[in-house]
Amino acid sequence: xxxxxxxxxxxxxxxxxxxxxxxxxxxxxxxxxxxxxxxxxxxxxxxxxxxxxxxxxxxxxxxxxxxxxxxxxxxxxxxxxxxxxxxxxxxxxxxxxxxxxxxxxxxxxxxxxxxxxxxxxxxxxxxxxxxxxxxxxxxxxxxxxxxxxxxxxxxxxxxxxxxxxxxxxxxxxxxxxxxxxxxxxxxxxxxxxxxxxxxxxxxxxxxxxxxxxxxxxxxxxxxxxxxxxxxxxxxxxxxxxxxxxxxxxxxxxxxxxxxxxxxxxxxxxxxxxxxxxxxxxxxxxxxxxxxxxxxxxxxxxxxxxxxxxxxxxxxxxxxxxxxxxxxxxxxxxxxxxxxxxxxxxxxxxxxxxxxxxxxxxxxxxxxxxxxxxxxxxxxxxxxxxxxxxxxxxxxxxxxxxxxxxxxxxxxxxxxxxxxxxxxxxxxxxxxxxxxxxxxxxxxxxxxxxxxxxxxxxxxxxxxxxxxxxxxxxxxxxxxxxxxxxxxxxxxxxxxxxxxxxxxxxxxxxxxxxxxxxxxxxxxxxxxxxxxxxxxxxxxxxxxxxxxxxxxxxxxxxxxxxxxxxxxxxxxxxxxxxxxxxxxxxxxxxxxxxxxxxxxxxxxxxxxxxxxxxxxxxxxxxxxxxxxxxxxxxxxxxxxxxxxxxxxxxxxxxxxxxxxxxxxxxxxxxxxxxxxxxxxxxxxxxxxxxxxxxxxxxxxxxxxxxxxxxxxxxxxxxxxxxxxxxxxxxxxxxxxxxxxxxxxxxxxxxxxxxxxxxxxxxxxxxxxxxxxxxxxxxxxxxxxxxxxxxxxxxxxxxxxxxxx
Numbered sequence: 001x002x003x004x005x006x007x008x009x010x011x012x013x014x015x016x017x018x019x020x021x022x023x024x025x026x027x028x029x030x031x032x033x034x035x036x037x038x039x040x041x042x043x044x045x046x047x048x049x050x051x052x053x054x055x056x057x058x059x060x061x062x063x064x065x066x067x068x069x070x071x072x073x074x075x076x077x078x079x080x081x082x083x084x085x086x087x088x089x090x091x092x093x094x095x096x097x098x099x100x101x102x103x104x105x106x107x108x109x110x111x112x113x114x115x116x117x118x119x120x121x122x123x124x125x126x127x128x129x130x131x132x133x134x135x136x137x138x139x140x141x142x143x144x145x146x147x148x149x150x151x152x153x154x155x156x157x158x159x160x161x162x163x164x165x166x167x168x169x170x171x172x173x174x175x176x177x178x179x180x181x182x183x184x185x186x187x188x189x190x191x192x193x194x195x196x197x198x199x200x201x202x203x204x205x206x207x208x209x210x211x212x213x214x215x216x217x218x219x220x221x222x223x224x225x226x227x228x229x230x231x232x233x234x235x236x237x238x239x240x241x242x243x244x245x246x247x248x249x250x251x252x253x254x255x256x257x258x259x260x261x262x263x264x265x266x267x268x269x270x271x272x273x274x275x276x277x278x279x280x281x282x283x284x285x286x287x288x289x290x291x292x293x294x295x296x297x298x299x300x301x302x303x304x305x306x307x308x309x310x311x312x313x314x315x316x317x318x319x320x321x322x323x324x325x326x327x328x329x330x331x332x333x334x335x336x337x338x339x340x341x342x343x344x345x346x347x348x349x350x351x352x353x354x355x356x357x358x359x360x361x362x363x364x365x366x367x368x369x370x371x372x373x374x375x376x377x378x379x380x381x382x383x384x385x386x387x388x389x390x391x392x393x394x395x396x397x398x399x400x401x402x403x404x405x406x407x408x409x410x411x412x413x414x415x416x417x418x419x420x421x422x423x424x425x426x427x428x429x430x431x432x433x434x435x436x437x438x439x440x441x442x443x444x445x446x447x448x449x450x451x452x453x454x455x456x457x458x459x460x461x462x463x464x465x466x467x468x469x470x471x472x473x474x475x476x477x478x479x480x481x482x483x484x485x486x487x488x489x490x491x492x493x494x495x496x497x498x499x500x501x502x503x504x505x506x507x508x509x510x511x512x513x514x515x516x517x518x519x520x521x522x523x524x525x526x527x528x529x530x531x532x533x534x535x536x537x538x539x540x541x542x543x544x545x546x547x548x549x550x551x552x553x554x555x556x557x558x559x560x561x562x563x564x565x566x567x568x569x570x571x572x573x574x575x576x577x578x579x580x581x582x583x584x585x586x587x588x589x590x591x592x593x594x595x596x597x598x599x600x601x602x603x604x605x606x607x608x609x610x611x612x613x614x615x616x617x618x619x620x621x622x623x624x625x626x627x628x629x630x631x632x633x634x635x636x637x638x639x640x641x642x643x644x645x646x647x648x649x650x651x652x653x654x655x656x657x658x659x660x661x662x663x664x665x666x667x668x669x670x671x672x673x674x675x676x677x678x679x680x681x682x683x684x685x686x687x688x689x690x691x692x693x694x695x696x697x698x699x700x701x702x703x704x705x706x707x708x709x710x711x712x713x714x715x716x717x718x719x720x721x722x723x724x725x726x727x728x729x730x731x732x733x734x735x736x737x738x739x740x741x742x743x744x745x746x747x748x749x750x751x752x753x754x755x756x757x758x759x760x761x762x763x764x765x766x767x768x769x770x771x772x773x774x775x776x777x778x779x780x781x782x783x784x785x786x787x788x789x790x791x792x793x794x795x796x797x798x799x800x801x802x803x
Contacts, residue, residue, distance in 0.1 A: 007540060009201060009663045011077040016084065028081055029057055033755075039083055040092065040121045042207045043159040044071035047166055047264060052691065054099070054159050055119075056121065058091045059083045068093050077791060080280035088641045092125040096625035100130065102137040103183075103208070104154045112209025114222035118157065135274040137182060145186075145195035149211055153185050156210035162186060162202035169265065170198050171395045177192035177392045186210070195704055195719075197388050198469055200271040214250040215272055215715050220244075228617035231255055231604050232270035233326070233597055236358075236500030237367070237389050238606030239266050243274075243598055244619035250274045250598050260368055261606065267388035269703050272715040281580045281712035285623035299623065299633070306590045307637035309573040313546035314343040314638070320535035320544055323577075324350030324513035325502025326551030326708075327600030329611065330651035331517060331627040332504065332511035334644050334659070335434040335550055339529075341643040345517050346529030347544075350508035351675070352552040353501035354559045354786040357471045359609065363484045365466050365495025366608045370397055371562030375462035379408040379429050384415065385701040387607070390468075390499070404458065408432065410698050411768055412794035413760045422451065422761060427785060432507060433479035440486050443649045464493040471498040471505075473679060474788065481671075483796060500607055501557075507605030511655060514675035520662025521673050533560070533784060535677040539567035546573040551594065553582040556707040558771055559786045560780030562749030577630055580712045582773060592630050592778045595620040596709075599727065602648045678784075695731060697747060697788040699771035700763070707774040723754040723776035726768040727792075732758045735792050745769065747788050753795055767792070 008023040015028075017036045025048065029039045042054040052072035062080040067088065070081075079576070100122065107113045139153035156179065161185065166175040168244045174194055178187040188194050203211045212717055226245040230253075232239040239262035241253045253271050257264035262473045266307060276282060286302035287294040297305070309369075313319040321339040324332040330349065339348035370376060370393040383391040397403040398417040407413045408422040408429055424432055432452070439456040460467060463489060467480055484494040499504055512518040516528035530538060532554065538544045540563060542637065547567070554774065558564045568574055568587035576588035585591050599620035607609045625633070632646035645651050704720045727737060737743055741760045744751055745767070754776050767790065769778040782788035 005348045011075055011079075013075045013077075015081045017418065019476050022075060025074045028059060028061075028073045028075055028079075030069070031075050032081070034072065034082060038081055039513040040069045040117070040125065042117060042157060043161060045161055045164075045205055045223055048161065048164045050163060051160060051302070054157065056092060056095045056099075056125075058088055058095070059374050060085050060088050063786055065308050079225060083742075089111075089125065090135070092121075093127050096122055096126045097131070099157050099378060101132055102154065103157065104136070104140075104141075109218070110207075110209045111212045111217055116209055116362065117207040119207075132310055133209070134689045136158065139185070141549050144193070145188070145211070146196075146199060148214055148272065149571075150214055150217060151186055151193060152210050152212065155208050156186055157182055157208050158186075159207060161205045162211060165198075165202055165205060167710070168400075169201075169392060170196055171394070172196055173201070179186075180753050197263060197267050197384070198392070200268050201255070201265050206783075206786075213252065215275065219253045220246045225251060227312065228598075228615040230597065230614040230617060233503030233604055233611045234267075234270045234273055235387050236503055236607040237261065237387050238503075238604060238610065238612055239389050240612070241266055242747045245598075245617050246409050249279065250311050260366065260387050261610065261612075264558055265389055265392055267703065268719065269710070269716065273709055273713050274596075275598050276580065276709040276713035276714040277598065277715060279580075279712050282621075283578065283580060283585075283591065283624070284621045285593055287588075287591040289589045289681070291748075294586075296495070299625070302590050302592060303637045306575050306634060309589065310343070310546055310548075310575070311638055313544075313573060315346065318543065319343050319345055319547070320347035320530060320539070321345070321548045321550070322349055322352060322532050322535060322550075322554060323550035323552040324348075324508030324511070325352065325500070325505045327504060327508065328600065328614075328648070328797065329504065329507040329511055329605055329655060330602045330648045332508040332513050333655040334628040334631050334651055336512040336518065337698045338635060338644050340518075340524070342635045342638055342640050343665055346524050347535055348513055348524060349515055349532040349675075350502070350505065350513035350531060350552075352554040355471045355501040355505060356474050356677050357477075357675050358498055358500045358505035358607070359471075359672050360477075360481070360496040360498055361674060362481050363488070363494050363496045364609060365497050366610075367393060368495070368532065369464070369466050369493075369495045370394055371632055372401070373397055373403050373462075373464045373466040375404045375406065375458060375465045377406050377408070377459075377465065377467045379433075379467075379469050379476070381468060382409075382413055382701055383468065383499065384413075385703050386470070386497045388703060389482065390497075390607075400721040404462070405457070406458070410762065410766060411700070412759065413773050422455065427787065430473050430475035430479060432722070433473075433476045433483065437479045437483040438698070440483055459487060460492075462492070466495050466497065468497045468499060470501070472800075473675070482596040496721065502552075504604045506607055506613070507603070509675060510605055510609075510659070516676040517673055518658070520659035520666075522658075522662035522665065523673070528676055531678045532558070532678060533563070536560075536563050539571040540569060544571055546575070546576075547571050548575045549584050550577040550587070550631075551579075553584045553707050554579070555583040555587070556774055556777055556779070559777060559782050560749070561777050561782070563784070564779075577627055579709055583777075594623075594630065595624055595626045599624070600626045600648065603652060616630070693735070693791050694789050695727075695792060696765055696767050697778065697790050698766050699778045699782065699786070700726075700768045700773055705770060706770040707772060711774055721770060721773075723752065723773045724757050725754045725770070726757045726759050726762055726791075728760070728762050728764050728766070729758055731762075731767070732756070732762045737794065739791065744793050745790040746793075746794050747790040748783060750780035752776040752780055 050072035056068040058067040060082040143151040163175040240256040240258040288297040576585040577592045597618040602615040635644040
């Protein structure tokens with residue numbers, strides 16, 4: 001659904017005697033690349049606007065009296081460029097001499113050594129010896145610039161790639177160049193730490209090693225590193241990166257540019273979440289509960305115990321399987337095969353969050369569709385926290401192309417770019433989508449009063465529209481598709497993206513980890529199974545004898561945490577497979593230690609449905625196995641040795657065959673079938689409290705929240721937030737709470753204590769509570785709808801009352 005843009009006319013230019021034809025306006029440095037000529041650059045970067053700061057790219061252009069900078073000069077018809085004349089070489093020597101005047105000669109200990117542009121160009125164009133006889137100017141060598149970065153001020157050549165990234169790409173404008181002349185240095189606008197979800201990108205684009213990563217600093221040299229191509233699974237965008245390893249340990253991750261997915265950028269959660277692999281909290285062997293405590297066991301002992309308990313439960317048809325969103329496509333395929341072919345049940349579901357589906361039934365969009373969209377409509381999700389690199393595209397579309405961003409939701413979002421917020425109460429967005437679908441029926445011109453008519457007019461004024469939501473609101477999504485269908489009928493370009501609650505939610509759904517659909521969205525044989533909520537309810541009622549939870553933590557992430565905890569305490573046998581000891585795993589009778597993303601190979605499917613391969617970078621610890629190896633071994637222990645394959649390649653072949661068979665039986669262009677959902681109970685969250693002490697609870701996401709790897713990764717510790725709740729100033733005044741105080745929130749499932757914040761984001765009567773924090777699980781306050789209620793009191797008062 002790419003928009004058609006008029007092509008620029010081509011012009012003919014001659015570079016070093018080679019005539020080429022390039023689009024008018026192409027930069028000389030880019031035109032030279034087309035004939036294989038690399039012009040040296042420092043300040044220039046293909047994703048940033050031309051700046052012309054460092055002057056190392058000087059070239060000679062005929063009919064121009066002075067040398068010109070290739071990074072900011074655009075080609076014209078008949079231009080003749082020389083990139084390697086004696087005059088050019090002399091100019092570059094001069095530029096390098098100035099850049100090296102105060103630059104330290106510490107290449108042997110510099111993290112950038114071996115992949116440094118300054119080092120390389122000095123060898124190619126430098127004078128070979130310095131004429132400086134005065135002492136070099138010394139500056140601080142270790143400036144703590146924030147939680148992820150150290151600045152070496154002596155190495156900085158002020159190319160300003162970092163400040164321009166922060167300005168042009170992230171749109172945050174935290175980094176600046178402070179002072180003037182030889183005192184100039186990189187700093188932050190307020191003098192505090194550089195806190196950005198994208199800070200790691202500045203260390204990558206720094207050409208000289210002035211900005212270095214704390215996680216990688218002095219740990220290795222580039223030539224010592226092994227490399228493996230991988231895909232990030234921390235969210236559903238699926239950014240591509242490279243894993244650099246040394247002696248079997250992951251040293252760092254590095255951008256592996258895929259313009260159609262990540263545009264060459266990574267968020268800091270994706271970049272730095274790997275140190276948990278070496279944390280004491282990492283599970284390294286199976287655990288079996290004996291005498292009320294988890295005790296280490298061999299893999300065979302754990303398998304035998306699990307098989308002994310699962311066999312009777314499966315024979316009685318009283319078993320359920322939860323999970324799949326953390327797994328690879330192959331492992332998710334293996335999980336549903338284990339449930340259906342080994343345990344004989346369709347009780348399998350990847351949905352352990354409030355998300356109901358991960359794939360749009362129709363009008364699927366790609367990430368690049370955001371680039372030239374005229375209007376982006378967002379509801380249910382908050383992309384800066386849940387899909388950060390997607391949000392970079394959104395920021396660029398709004399800030400640089402003038403696209404409109406409209407967010408519909410119960411609280412005012414904090415975007416770094418202009419956004420139109422349409423405040424709507426929890427649970428009522430489906431009604432608004434329905435009204436929009438009914439209102440937009442002319443396609444190009446709408447009439448009427450009120451904000452619904454205003455939104456409708458904005459929709460029909462836009463040529464290209466992309467809608468982004470979280471797959472939670474089934475009725476709202478259906479109305480959205482009806483709205484998109486109307487707009488498409490009048491030649492609007494439309495598309496939908498569903499942000500997954502887990503990194504491979506869409507892959508798990510497509511692989512068949514839902515109760516009513518098998519691989520490729522084919523209908524299952526027999527009676528559809530139970531959803532996650534239904535399985536938890538059945539376990540809590542004693543109607544299920546065994547539960548298996550693989551790569552999920554519904555006790556923390558499930559909307560109804562009370563139900564999940566009751567189910568895990570009541571069920572006869574609980575088996576968990578995970579990386580670290582989560583709250584869910586702490587209830588388990590058997591816990592298997594799973595391999596991490598870097599310790600296995602396979603494929604994942606991102607939110608646009610793109611399947612991407614990732615390679616194994618390191619071996620897992622002894623006693624740790626991939627999820628498919630654990631499932632295949634357990635199938636063998638249950639007497640079905642060939643039901644589930646352990647090898648990722650063999651599983652992928654089987655998955656492709658199953659998907660092809662399902663696609664052949666489905667009518668072409670038919671909407672994707674929807675996973676079955678449990679009937680949502682009515683909510684009491686919006687009921688008015690006459691005492692005005694009860695507030696509606698709305699959970700809010702945070703990039704560094706979560707109870708799994710993120711909670712145990714030392715690389716993220718400084719960025720991880722403390723639990724908090726945000727109140728409107730009116731509510732805070734009425735309750736008598738000031739910012740910074742500790743408050744106790746008591747809801748339908750229990751009590752949590754958090755820090756109080758006061759802001760203008762929540763409407764009166766609503767408290768925004770940080771989600772997915774193990775030390776203060778907000779799902780104690782929630783109902784199955786994902787919203788809840790709570791009364792608020794100061795912790796000090798509560799303790800006085802109970803004393």
